[in-house]
Amino acid sequence: MESVQRRRVIVRGVVQGVGFRPYVYTRATGLGLTGHVTNTPEGVVAEVEGAPAAVARFCEHLAADAPPLAVVDAVDHHEVPVAGGAGFTIVASRTGGPARTLVSPDVATCADCLAELADPADRRHRHPFITCTHCGPRFTIVTGLPYDRAHTTMARFPMCPDCAREYGDPADRRFHAQPVACPACGPRLALLTGRPPRPAPDEDPIAGARRLLAAGAIVAVKGLGGYHLACDATHAGVVAELRRRKARGDKPFALMVRDIRDAERYAHVGPEERALLEGGVRPIVLLRRRAAAAVCEGAPGVLAEGVAPRCPDLGVMLPYTPVHHLLLGLPGDPPGPRTLVMTSGNLAGEPIVTDDEEALERLAGIADAWLTHDRPVHVPCDDSVVRVCDGETLTVRRARGYAPLPVHLPLPVPATLAAGGDLKNTFCLGEGHRAWLSAHIGDMDDLATQYALERAERQLESITGVSPALLAADRHPGYRSARWARRTAGARPLVRVQHHHAHIASTLAEHGLDGEHPVIGVAFDGTGYGDDGAVWGGEVLLADYAGYSRFAHLGYVPLPGGDAAVQRPYRMALAHLRAAGLARTPDLPCVAACPPDELRVLERQLERGLNCVPTSSMGRLFDAVSSLAGVCHHAGYEAQAAIELEAAALGAPAVGPGYAFGLRVPDHPGAGPVVADPAPLLTAVVADVRAGTDPRLVAGGFHAAVTALVTELCALARERHGLDTVALTGGVFANTLLSSACAHALRARGFTVLRHGRVPPNDGGLSLGQLMVAAAATPEQQSHHPQRGEAHVPGGTRQSA
Secondary structure (H helix, E strand, O other): OOOOOOEEEEEEEEEEEOOHHHHHHHHHEEEEEEEEEEEEEEEEEEEEEEEHHHHHHHHHOOOOOOOOHHHHEEEEEEEOOOOOOEEEEEEOOOOOOOOOOEEEOOOOOOOOHEEEHOOOOOOOOOOOOEOOOEOOOHHHEEOOOOOOOHEEHHOOOOOOOOHHHHOOOOOOOOOOOOOOOOOOEOOOOEEEEOOOOEEOOOOOOOHHHHHHHHHHOEEEEEOOOEEEEEOOOOOOOHHHHHHHHHHOOOOOOOEEEHHHHHHHHEEOHHHHHHHHHOOOOOOOOEEEEHHHHHOOOOOOOOOOOOOOOOOOOOEEEEHHHHHHHHOOOOOOOOOOEEEEEEOOOOOOOOOOOOOHHHHHHHHHOOOOEEEEEEOOOOOOOOOOEEEEEEOOOOOOOOOOOOOOOOOEEEEEEEEEEOOOOOOEEEEEEEEEEEEEOOOOOOOOHHHHHHHHHHHHHHHEEEEHHOOOOEEEOOOOOOHHHHHHHHHHHHHOOEEHHHHHHHHHHHHHOOOOOOOOOOOEEEEEEEEEOOOOOOOEEEEEEEEOOOOEEEEEEEEEEEEEEEEHHOOOOOOOOOOHHOOOOOOOOHHHHHEEEEEHHHHHHHHHHHHHHHEEEEEEOOOHHHHHHHOOOOOOOOOOOOOOOHHHHHHHHHOOOOOOOOOOEEOOOOHHHHOOEEEEEHHHOOOOOOOHHHOOOOHHHHHHHHHHHHHHHHHHHHHHHHHHEEEEEEEEEEEHOOOHHHHHHHHHHHHHHOEEOOOOOOOOOHHHHHHHHHHHHHHHOOOOHHOOOOOOOOOOOOOOOOOOO
């Protein structure tokens, strides 16, 4: 008699909600094995019994042949006593115990479902919630683990007999697809119009919404992770009205186009961008826009200028839910808008709206109608934003489609919560070799956003099973995220992490470096609290996880009026001119842009140092040069002046003038940091501006000068400290023109260059670095909050900044 063996198999990773149990069932029955498979909080657990050779084949290739959406971290198996029995079954999920499985992100509608959506003979023809094992909502509908329908917001929709039959058929694509639905069992769409909003009578909600959009209305559309605000992107009047109602300033709107051909009419789409646009995530992809003249002939309508004024890029995405596909029209549908503005459903600065009643209240002053449905959104999740730099993906905002997939850590960490920053906030939970970055939360200056952070943190704890015993936060004494961390910490230790150290640590963690050797960290951004109480932002640090030393920085200038200087770049230009000893004459654009009364007050403010904290910010220098060159004097959104300066540099007809920073280099390494003096550069820029030089040439020359500065400072750091790995990080390096130029120049000098990919270089990646620094801190550092004037250096010692 042939011997029989039974093995217990535990599969960990993203293995729930991706068709893994049906896959196990099919694989086991195909090999003639008996047993069962179930979901548990720690992953998928199966027991298989049969001929030893068949059992071995089952275990050996389980991960390699897994379903396309599965991410298998580990397959553990061991022999257990033979139990006998006939057949192989999927048994009810087990609850209890710590959560150790991973939840899948939301996934764009697959090709098979789209074919059914457009097929009049299919019972799900035009069903707005068509989904299967390979696509649809996941993270945003999960209410608990293990991942079963009862633990999702689909629990309120009992399956009809047809859906139940598909759900229980191992040969069906919807076998154990938890969000499975059809027109008979829901969910259902509704179109609300009027004041107060009421369901539109006797009209298909999609047809009604398309009619309203074509007529120039603004429609709030409920998606996977919250509401969007949609309008016809070729209708200049409605785009301007949406901008006014949303208090958007000049910040670009995202676009949703029907297919890749429409995207190519508006912007340049390379193979990497195409793969991102058409893939399973379907993020917003930042594409270099075509010249206006290039999109007129044969275009589906010329974009309204108000979509992305003076911006070099267009943020474009393809439809990723059935509702989106229906809104943009299936083959044979009546004509309607082919290109929609699709922006987050909120007022500027507030979190995305998810609750239906809240949507009717908070969006009442913006939307003309609401296309909604009765499936709740349990987890808010904005659209992710990515771009391509040198052929590689650079994540600008990490949210839908990526969250809550973890980052694998090079070193094990204790159970830790990092609070992130106050702009583009994300938080991070970590334990062992995994770190879970939250989806994008937003800017913390709004109370609703702070509540959103608290809710999201509780939810992520529940699905990861991480109960943090250690917390981390930024050192800035005024950060709301840091205050929240202090309140949350209670008796648990809280590590305060320097802002730019966290940026560099985030880069190291993403690249899997263990921190054994320090790197040259170039951290350029707008604002970060420095050890000396100044606003840092143009920093070169020698750093590992345990600490850092400040090797170089941009020379200090006054930041007159804090936020006022950020919103009015001409103030930063005037502060830089004064620091450089340059005359502020009316022929300079930044002087002409400043109202006379404000100019007089500003002069006195700078003379007396009133409300003028010193700053070394590279972001603020970009602002200053942007205004000085006449490119941008008022910033309606973060980094607008820098973005428009990049746009000008991209349009430069030739290489810009040869600008250069001055360097003040100490005689020996222990004598203090190298200081990069912008005065020589500004002197040359002023001369060119007065000579009438094309602002595009000025912008190009400035980018070249910053690239040369980065290269020179890294070469000096290598000469003095023997380091040859450079990490480029901070929001300034979301500028792909600068990032690419710096990386190429450094590699040409023999440096290894680390740049962000999966984790944003801006403050959206800050929490990952905070987590790693906190985990590396000694017990004494965990209980002691460094005071002004103290800085960590590699090796855990301190020195005066």
